[in-house]
Amino acid sequence: MRHPLIAGNWKMYNNVSETMRFFDDFIKLVENLEGVEIAIFPPFTSLWEAAKKTAGTKIKIGAQNVHWEEKGAFTGEISPNMLKEIPCEYVIIGHSERRQHFAESDETVNKKVRAVLKHGIKPVICVGENLKQREENLTLKVVLPQVRKALADVELLSGEEIVFAYEPIWAIGTGKVATPEDAQEVIKSIRKEIETLYNKNIAENIRILYGGSVKPDNIKALMQERDIDGVLVGGASVDPQSFYKICAYKEQGVE
Numbered sequence: 117m118r119h120p121l122i123a124g125n126w127k128m129y130n131n132v133s134e135t136m137r138f139f140d141d142f143i144k145l146v147e148n149l150e151g152v153e154i155a156i157f158p159p160f161t162s163l164w165e166a167a168k169k170t171a172g173t174k175i176k177i178g179a180q181n182v183h184w185e186e187k188g189a190f191t192g193e194i195s196p197n198m199l200k201e202i203p204c205e206y207v208i209i210g211h212s213e214r215r216q217h218f219a220e221s222d223e224t225v226n227k228k229v230r231a232v233l234k235h236g237i238k239p240v241i242c243v244g245e246n247l248k249q250r251e252e253n254l255t256l257k258v259v260l261p262q263v264r265k266a267l268a269d270v271e272l273l274s275g276e277e278i279v280f281a282y283e284p285i286w287a288i289g290t291g292k293v294a295t296p297e298d299a300q301e302v303i304k305s306i307r308k309e310i311e312t313l314y315n316k317n318i319a320e321n322i323r324i325l326y327g328g329s330v331k332p333d334n335i336k337a338l339m340q341e342r343d344i345d346g347v348l349v350g351g352a353s354v355d356p357q358s359f360y361k362i363c364a365y366k367e368q369g370v371e
Protein backbone atom coordinates (compact mmCIF):
# COMPACT_ATOMS: atom_id res chain seq x y z
CA MET A 117 0.00 0.00 0.00
CA ARG A 118 1.62 3.26 -1.12
CA HIS A 119 1.47 6.15 1.34
CA PRO A 120 0.29 9.37 -0.39
CA LEU A 121 2.89 12.12 -0.63
CA ILE A 122 1.95 15.77 -0.97
CA ALA A 123 5.06 17.75 -1.86
CA GLY A 124 5.45 21.52 -2.08
CA ASN A 125 8.20 22.84 -4.34
CA TRP A 126 8.66 26.49 -3.45
CA LYS A 127 11.04 27.14 -6.37
CA MET A 128 12.69 30.59 -5.86
CA TYR A 129 10.05 31.86 -3.40
CA ASN A 130 10.11 32.38 0.39
CA ASN A 131 13.20 33.86 2.01
CA VAL A 132 14.08 32.90 5.58
CA SER A 133 11.60 35.20 7.34
CA GLU A 134 8.81 34.23 4.94
CA THR A 135 9.70 30.58 5.54
CA MET A 136 9.37 31.05 9.30
CA ARG A 137 6.01 32.78 8.90
CA PHE A 138 4.78 29.98 6.61
CA PHE A 139 5.63 27.32 9.17
CA ASP A 140 4.14 29.31 12.07
CA ASP A 141 0.78 28.89 10.34
CA PHE A 142 1.23 25.63 8.48
CA ILE A 143 2.46 23.48 11.38
CA LYS A 144 -0.72 24.27 13.33
CA LEU A 145 -2.93 23.64 10.32
CA VAL A 146 -1.60 20.14 9.59
CA GLU A 147 -1.16 19.05 13.21
CA ASN A 148 -4.11 16.66 13.17
CA LEU A 149 -3.93 15.56 9.55
CA GLU A 150 -3.60 11.78 9.21
CA GLY A 151 -2.86 9.36 6.39
CA VAL A 152 -0.72 11.60 4.24
CA GLU A 153 2.98 12.42 4.10
CA ILE A 154 3.89 16.08 3.62
CA ALA A 155 7.22 17.36 2.28
CA ILE A 156 8.32 20.90 1.57
CA PHE A 157 11.19 21.90 -0.71
CA PRO A 158 12.36 25.43 0.23
CA PRO A 159 15.23 27.27 -1.48
CA PHE A 160 18.70 26.33 -0.19
CA THR A 161 18.97 29.42 2.03
CA SER A 162 15.86 28.43 3.99
CA LEU A 163 16.66 24.74 4.41
CA TRP A 164 18.37 24.89 7.80
CA GLU A 165 15.69 27.03 9.39
CA ALA A 166 12.93 24.97 7.80
CA ALA A 167 14.47 21.76 9.15
CA LYS A 168 14.86 23.21 12.65
CA LYS A 169 11.36 24.59 12.66
CA THR A 170 9.75 21.32 11.50
CA ALA A 171 11.83 18.96 13.67
CA GLY A 172 9.44 16.75 15.64
CA THR A 173 6.49 17.57 13.35
CA LYS A 174 5.10 15.42 10.55
CA ILE A 175 6.55 17.71 7.88
CA LYS A 176 9.56 16.45 5.92
CA ILE A 177 12.09 18.72 4.26
CA GLY A 178 13.72 18.35 0.86
CA ALA A 179 16.04 20.32 -1.42
CA GLN A 180 15.36 21.42 -4.99
CA ASN A 181 18.66 20.33 -6.49
CA VAL A 182 21.97 18.62 -5.67
CA HIS A 183 25.35 17.92 -7.25
CA TRP A 184 26.55 14.35 -7.67
CA GLU A 185 30.08 14.83 -6.31
CA GLU A 186 30.92 14.59 -2.60
CA LYS A 187 33.05 17.72 -2.54
CA GLY A 188 35.35 19.71 -4.79
CA ALA A 189 35.83 22.84 -6.84
CA PHE A 190 32.23 23.19 -8.03
CA THR A 191 31.33 26.80 -7.32
CA GLY A 192 27.71 27.26 -6.42
CA GLU A 193 26.93 23.59 -5.98
CA ILE A 194 25.69 21.60 -2.96
CA SER A 195 26.63 17.96 -2.32
CA PRO A 196 24.47 15.07 -1.09
CA ASN A 197 26.26 14.89 2.27
CA MET A 198 25.62 18.61 2.83
CA LEU A 199 21.90 17.92 2.34
CA LYS A 200 22.06 14.91 4.63
CA GLU A 201 23.56 17.06 7.38
CA ILE A 202 20.53 19.41 7.41
CA PRO A 203 18.81 16.77 7.29
CA CYS A 204 16.94 16.59 4.01
CA GLU A 205 14.90 13.47 3.48
CA TYR A 206 14.17 14.23 -0.16
CA VAL A 207 15.67 16.07 -3.13
CA ILE A 208 14.03 17.03 -6.41
CA ILE A 209 16.08 15.90 -9.40
CA GLY A 210 15.58 16.83 -13.04
CA HIS A 211 12.77 19.35 -12.65
CA SER A 212 11.84 20.63 -16.12
CA GLU A 213 12.90 24.16 -15.12
CA ARG A 214 16.39 22.83 -14.44
CA ARG A 215 16.40 20.82 -17.65
CA GLN A 216 15.25 23.89 -19.60
CA HIS A 217 17.25 26.73 -18.00
CA PHE A 218 20.27 25.00 -16.46
CA ALA A 219 21.19 22.30 -18.97
CA GLU A 220 20.12 19.40 -16.76
CA SER A 221 20.24 16.26 -18.89
CA ASP A 222 19.15 12.65 -18.48
CA GLU A 223 22.81 11.84 -17.79
CA THR A 224 23.19 14.36 -14.95
CA VAL A 225 19.83 13.27 -13.55
CA ASN A 226 21.10 9.71 -13.41
CA LYS A 227 24.38 10.75 -11.74
CA LYS A 228 22.46 12.70 -9.12
CA VAL A 229 20.02 9.86 -8.46
CA ARG A 230 22.85 7.39 -7.91
CA ALA A 231 24.73 9.85 -5.66
CA VAL A 232 21.85 10.69 -3.32
CA LEU A 233 20.73 7.08 -2.91
CA LYS A 234 24.15 6.34 -1.41
CA HIS A 235 23.30 8.85 1.31
CA GLY A 236 19.82 7.55 1.96
CA ILE A 237 18.21 10.66 0.48
CA LYS A 238 15.11 9.96 -1.59
CA PRO A 239 15.17 11.52 -5.06
CA VAL A 240 11.94 12.91 -6.49
CA ILE A 241 12.74 12.41 -10.18
CA CYS A 242 10.80 14.68 -12.53
CA VAL A 243 9.82 13.67 -16.05
CA GLY A 244 7.42 15.16 -18.54
CA GLU A 245 6.76 16.24 -22.09
CA ASN A 246 6.31 19.70 -23.59
CA LEU A 247 3.22 20.94 -25.42
CA LYS A 248 4.55 20.21 -28.91
CA GLN A 249 5.44 16.67 -27.94
CA ARG A 250 2.01 16.16 -26.37
CA GLU A 251 0.28 17.50 -29.49
CA GLU A 252 2.35 15.20 -31.67
CA ASN A 253 1.36 12.23 -29.53
CA LEU A 254 4.94 11.74 -28.35
CA THR A 255 4.27 11.82 -24.60
CA LEU A 256 5.29 8.24 -23.84
CA LYS A 257 8.15 8.35 -26.35
CA VAL A 258 9.58 11.25 -24.32
CA VAL A 259 8.66 10.25 -20.78
CA LEU A 260 9.55 6.54 -20.76
CA PRO A 261 13.14 7.08 -21.99
CA GLN A 262 13.51 9.78 -19.31
CA VAL A 263 12.48 7.16 -16.74
CA ARG A 264 14.85 4.52 -18.13
CA LYS A 265 17.82 6.88 -18.31
CA ALA A 266 17.23 8.21 -14.79
CA LEU A 267 17.34 4.64 -13.50
CA ALA A 268 20.37 3.41 -15.47
CA ASP A 269 22.57 1.32 -13.13
CA VAL A 270 20.35 2.19 -10.18
CA GLU A 271 19.87 -0.68 -7.80
CA LEU A 272 16.61 -0.58 -5.89
CA LEU A 273 15.84 -2.62 -2.79
CA SER A 274 12.11 -2.07 -2.40
CA GLY A 275 11.21 0.89 -4.60
CA GLU A 276 10.29 2.95 -1.55
CA GLU A 277 13.63 4.73 -1.75
CA ILE A 278 12.68 6.75 -4.85
CA VAL A 279 9.74 8.83 -6.05
CA PHE A 280 8.83 9.89 -9.59
CA ALA A 281 6.90 13.03 -10.48
CA TYR A 282 5.16 13.19 -13.83
CA GLU A 283 4.96 16.88 -14.71
CA PRO A 284 3.74 17.76 -18.19
CA ILE A 285 5.67 20.95 -18.93
CA TRP A 286 2.63 22.61 -20.52
CA ALA A 287 0.74 22.26 -17.22
CA ILE A 288 3.39 23.87 -14.99
CA GLY A 289 2.38 27.30 -13.72
CA THR A 290 -0.12 27.70 -16.56
CA GLY A 291 -3.38 26.85 -14.83
CA LYS A 292 -3.84 24.06 -17.43
CA VAL A 293 -4.00 20.91 -15.38
CA ALA A 294 -3.82 17.53 -17.14
CA THR A 295 -7.09 15.66 -16.87
CA PRO A 296 -6.95 13.05 -14.11
CA GLU A 297 -7.50 10.36 -16.76
CA ASP A 298 -4.56 11.58 -18.90
CA ALA A 299 -2.28 11.86 -15.87
CA GLN A 300 -3.35 8.37 -14.75
CA GLU A 301 -2.63 6.91 -18.20
CA VAL A 302 0.93 8.28 -18.30
CA ILE A 303 1.65 7.38 -14.68
CA LYS A 304 0.35 3.85 -15.23
CA SER A 305 2.73 3.52 -18.20
CA ILE A 306 5.63 4.76 -16.05
CA ARG A 307 4.80 2.08 -13.48
CA LYS A 308 4.67 -0.56 -16.21
CA GLU A 309 8.07 0.59 -17.49
CA ILE A 310 9.52 0.28 -13.98
CA GLU A 311 8.10 -3.23 -13.76
CA THR A 312 9.95 -4.15 -16.95
CA LEU A 313 13.17 -2.67 -15.58
CA TYR A 314 12.87 -4.26 -12.10
CA ASN A 315 9.86 -6.32 -11.06
CA LYS A 316 6.18 -6.00 -10.13
CA ASN A 317 6.84 -5.61 -6.44
CA ILE A 318 9.21 -2.66 -6.90
CA ALA A 319 6.87 -1.08 -9.46
CA GLU A 320 3.97 -1.32 -7.03
CA ASN A 321 6.02 0.24 -4.21
CA ILE A 322 7.32 3.28 -6.08
CA ARG A 323 5.29 6.40 -5.53
CA ILE A 324 4.53 8.40 -8.66
CA LEU A 325 3.23 11.93 -8.24
CA TYR A 326 1.49 14.26 -10.63
CA GLY A 327 2.61 17.90 -10.91
CA GLY A 328 1.30 20.87 -12.90
CA SER A 329 -1.22 23.48 -11.71
CA VAL A 330 -2.46 21.42 -8.76
CA LYS A 331 -4.87 23.47 -6.66
CA PRO A 332 -7.30 22.81 -3.79
CA ASP A 333 -10.14 22.46 -6.30
CA ASN A 334 -8.55 19.83 -8.56
CA ILE A 335 -6.66 17.68 -6.04
CA LYS A 336 -9.62 15.45 -5.22
CA ALA A 337 -10.15 14.21 -8.78
CA LEU A 338 -6.42 13.57 -9.24
CA MET A 339 -6.07 11.60 -6.01
CA GLN A 340 -8.97 9.36 -6.96
CA GLU A 341 -6.92 7.79 -9.75
CA ARG A 342 -5.40 4.40 -8.92
CA ASP A 343 -1.79 5.12 -9.87
CA ILE A 344 -1.49 8.74 -8.73
CA ASP A 345 0.19 8.56 -5.34
CA GLY A 346 0.40 12.24 -4.58
CA VAL A 347 1.25 15.58 -6.10
CA LEU A 348 4.18 17.94 -6.56
CA VAL A 349 2.77 21.41 -6.07
CA GLY A 350 4.47 24.66 -7.10
CA GLY A 351 2.51 27.92 -6.88
CA ALA A 352 -0.19 26.69 -4.52
CA SER A 353 2.36 25.42 -1.97
CA VAL A 354 3.77 28.85 -1.10
CA ASP A 355 0.68 29.92 0.81
CA PRO A 356 -0.03 27.93 4.01
CA GLN A 357 -3.81 27.96 3.61
CA SER A 358 -3.92 26.75 0.02
CA PHE A 359 -1.24 24.12 0.60
CA TYR A 360 -3.08 22.93 3.70
CA LYS A 361 -6.28 22.52 1.66
CA ILE A 362 -4.37 20.35 -0.82
CA CYS A 363 -2.83 18.27 1.99
CA ALA A 364 -6.31 17.83 3.51
CA TYR A 365 -7.78 16.41 0.27
CA LYS A 366 -9.16 13.40 2.15
CA GLU A 367 -11.60 15.71 3.87
CA GLN A 368 -13.13 16.27 0.43
CA GLY A 369 -14.15 12.60 0.48
CA VAL A 370 -11.30 10.83 -1.33
CA GLU A 371 -10.89 7.15 -0.40
Ligand SMILES: O=C[C@H](O)COP(=O)(O)O
Pocket residue numbers: 125211283287288289290291327328329330348349350351352
Ligand atom coordinates in the same frame (compact mmCIF):
# COMPACT_ATOMS: atom_id res chain seq x y z
O1 LIG B 1 7.34 21.44 -9.00
C1 LIG B 1 6.19 21.83 -9.20
C2 LIG B 1 5.67 21.97 -10.53
O2 LIG B 1 6.57 22.61 -11.38
C3 LIG B 1 4.27 22.50 -10.61
O3 LIG B 1 4.22 23.89 -10.47
P1 LIG B 1 2.77 24.60 -10.43
O4 LIG B 1 1.98 23.89 -9.37
O5 LIG B 1 3.05 26.02 -10.08
O6 LIG B 1 2.16 24.42 -11.78
